[in-house]
Amino acid sequence: MPTIRFEGQDYFCAEDETLLDSLARHGVMLPSSCKAGSCQTCLTRALKGTPPAAAQQGIKDTMAAQGYFLACMCKPVEDMEIGLASVSPRYAAKVLAKDELNASVMRLRMDCPDGFSYRAGQFINLTRASDDLTRSYSLASVPDDDFLELQIKRVPDGRMSNWLFDEVGVGDEMAFFGPSGDSFYMAGNPERPLLLAGAGTGLAPLYGILRDALATGHSGPIHLFHASLATAGLYLIDELRALAGAHDNLYYTPCVLHGDAPAGGLQGNIVDIPARELGSLSGYGVYLCGDPPIVNALRQKTFLAGASMQDIHSDPFVFAPAP
Amino acid sequence: MSTVYEQLGGEAAIDAAVDNFYRRVLNDPYVTPFFEGVDMEKQAAKQKGFLTMVTGGPNNYTGKDMREGHKHLVKMGLDDTHFDHIVCHLRSTLADLGVPAELIKTVADVAESTRDDVLDR
Numbered sequence: 001m002p003t004i005r006f007e008g009q010d011y012f013c014a015e016d017e018t019l020l021d022s023l024a025r026h027g028v029m030l031p032s033s034c035k036a037g038s039c040q041t042c043l044t045r046a047l048k049g050t051p052p053a054a055a056q057q058g059i060k061d062t063m064a065a066q067g068y069f070l071a072c073m074c075k076p077v078e079d080m081e082i083g084l085a086s087v088s089p090r091y092a093a094k095v096l097a098k099d100e101l102n103a104s105v106m107r108l109r110m111d112c113p114d115g116f117s118y119r120a121g122q123f124i125n126l127t128r129a130s131d132d133l134t135r136s137y138s139l140a141s142v143p144d145d146d147f148l149e150l151q152i153k154r155v156p157d158g159r160m161s162n163w164l165f166d167e168v169g170v171g172d173e174m175a176f177f178g179p180s181g182d183s184f185y186m187a188g189n190p191e192r193p194l195l196l197a198g199a200g201t202g203l204a205p206l207y208g209i210l211r212d213a214l215a216t217g218h219s220g221p222i223h224l225f226h227a228s229l230a231t232a233g234l235y236l237i238d239e240l241r242a243l244a245g246a247h248d249n250l251y252y253t254p255c256v257l258h259g260d261a262p263a264g265g266l267q268g269n270i271v272d273i274p275a276r277e278l279g280s281l282s283g284y285g286v287y288l289c290g291d292p293p294i295v296n297a298l299r300q301k302t303f304l305a306g307a308s309m310q311d312i313h314s315d316p317f318v319f320a321p322a323p
Numbered sequence: 324m325s326t327v328y329e330q331l332g333g334e335a336a337i338d339a340a341v342d343n344f345y346r347r348v349l350n351d352p353y354v355t356p357f358f359e360g361v362d363m364e365k366q367a368a369k370q371k372g373f374l375t376m377v378t379g380g381p382n383n384y385t386g387k388d389m390r391e392g393h394k395h396l397v398k399m400g401l402d403d404t405h406f407d408h409i410v411c412h413l414r415s416t417l418a419d420l421g422v423p424a425e426l427i428k429t430v431a432d433v434a435e436s437t438r439d440d441v442l443d444r
Contacts, residue, residue: 033388036381037334038372058338058371299363304349308342309367 005048005081013076019044019055020071035072042071049080060310062182088177090127091116095172096147101235104154105201106165107140109147110174118143120185120208121287123315124178126150128163135160138205138289138315139179142212151204151235181205183287183313185212190219195286195307197225197274197298202290203236205315209287214247222247223278227255227270227290231262253277271297275305282306285313292316326379327426337380340416341371347412354408357396377413377433389440397443406441410434 004011004019006028013022020032020042032042037058046067055074056064071082093110101107118124120142127134141149155161168174183205194213196206203226210224228234234254241264244252253273254265261267266277271294275281286307288298295316302312331337345367348354358366369392376382393401413434417427 033383034372034375035383036372036375038337038368038375038380038382040368057334296363300349303342303363304346309345309364310338 002049002076003079004076005079006083016075018072019074019076019080019082023071030071032072037070037073040070043068044071044074044082045069045084047081047083049076049078051080052077058310060182060313061186062184062313065186066182088179089115091176091178093148093174093176095168095170095174097170098168101151103232105235106152106154108150108152108164108168109141110150112141112146112148116148116179118179120212121183121205121315122179122181123205124148124150124176125180126160127175127177128160129175133160133163134177136180136317138181138201138208140204140207142208142215144215149204151201151207153201181315183209183289183315185209185216185218186285187216189285190217193220193278193284194218194222195225195274195278195281195284195302196222197227197270197286197288197302199227199270199290199294200233202226202288202295202315202317205289206287207236210243210250214243214250219249221249221251223251223253223274225253225255225270225274225277227257227273227294229257230259231256231265234262237262270294271301274298275301278305280306282308285311288312288314290317327422327430328375328378328380330426331378331420331422333380334375336420337371337374337378340374340420341367343419344374344412344416345370347415348409351408351412354405357399357401357405374413377430379433386437386440389437390443393441394443402442403438406438 002013004013004022011023011026013019020030023030030042030044033039046069051069051074055069059068091113093113096109096111099107118139123136123138125134125136137150137152139148140151141147152161152164154165196210198206206224210222213222226234237254240252244250254262255270255273256265256267257269266273281302284307286302288295295314299312299314303309349358372382372384376384410431414427414431417430
């Protein structure tokens with residue numbers, strides 16, 4: 001009889017009983033609705049133990065890889081610990097370098113603290129020790145790098161970004177929690193085409209995902225579209241061109257909404273460009289990142305162009321309003 | 324007699340049907356105003372529940388769920404004509420998946436039975 005640990009209590013699950021029913025029998029009511037594996041209201045995370053495959057049917061692969069499953073479809077076969085969130089320790093890391101990528105974006109590198117592991121494309125929550133001000137930043141590095149890289153845009157009146165730009169120096173100690181996020185590369189399908197599209201510092205997680213895919217030996221075409229309002233807002237152009245030059249299956253297209261695009265780039269709205277350039281997106285793995293309106297529009301356009309909902313991974317940046 | 328849900332191939336087939344159905348709905352400008360601003364993933368999960376229900380798969384959807392879930396849309400003007408469009412997209416999706424006409428009728432009849440609840444009458 002498997003034991004289910006939830007919030008520090010142990011519950012016994014009877015044979016042929018779902019985890020949802022078992023907990024309900026003990027008075028623990030997880031949120032649920034359809035009890036048939038379709039509405040996903042009872043999405044739960046296994047912190048220890050492996051949920052049976054039937055409990056992960058229909059869940060996005062990157063969610064399943066992090067242990068998410070449906071409690072209503074889960075008949076546990078081994079002891080499990082479940083929870084809605086994993087609790088991260090607070091990590092400390094020293095700033096190694098600050099470099100300007102363009103007039104409003106800088107690259108901040110920190111050392112990677114012992115015990116911290118992540119998947120390229122995930123994000124961390126950076127915390128300012130003096131007042132616990134916290135903001136999310138995507139990791140642009142890959143786990144094999146011996147540093148963590150953030151790409152930070154200076155937001156007008158943004159408390160965190162202006163502090164990072166103006167006051168944080170090399171050698172200072174930073175604090176963060178994480179990682180979070182379900183937008184990362186999944187091995188196991190190396191030939192399928194990939195679409196990576198993002199605007200502004202939405203490039204950061206895409207850069208990590210791209211390098212992760214290439215390092216894993218992805219052989220299918222990888223199309224990266226990086227958009228900005230104008231050429232001055234793009235960055236890492238030379239690095240991405242060099243990467244595309246070194247990998248036959250990588251296609252890099254810088255995009256600008258206004259003015260002339262750099263060589264090999266396109267002028268237009270990023271929301272329309274991928275489907276227009278690539279045609280049918282059926283079978284594509286899709287990664288989208290940037291401001292919510294752009295990500296949401298891209299999500300709809302790529303879905304309508306044939307990408308399956310299960311294969312669209314998106315990471316909309318939400319900005320905290322300035323005080 | 325087995326259900327259409329079983330004949331289609333169960334949950335995996337419904338996952339494929341959701342993409343087909345939702346794509347049709349989002350391509351229909353007559354009904355898209357009701358989908359503006361909704362989270363696509365949550366909406367797809369709801370549509371999976373709906374397709375599971377109308378094909379006779381395991382579900383716990385009730386008339387009350389349908390009524391509560393669409394009340395705000397009725398206030399926005401959701402009426403019989405929009406409902407007709409959705410049922411039409413449902414028929415097209417099933418035809419795309421190779422479901423025979425008489426089974427499509429069975430499914431459409433189940434969908435039809437929710438009309439008054441959806442339109443809050």
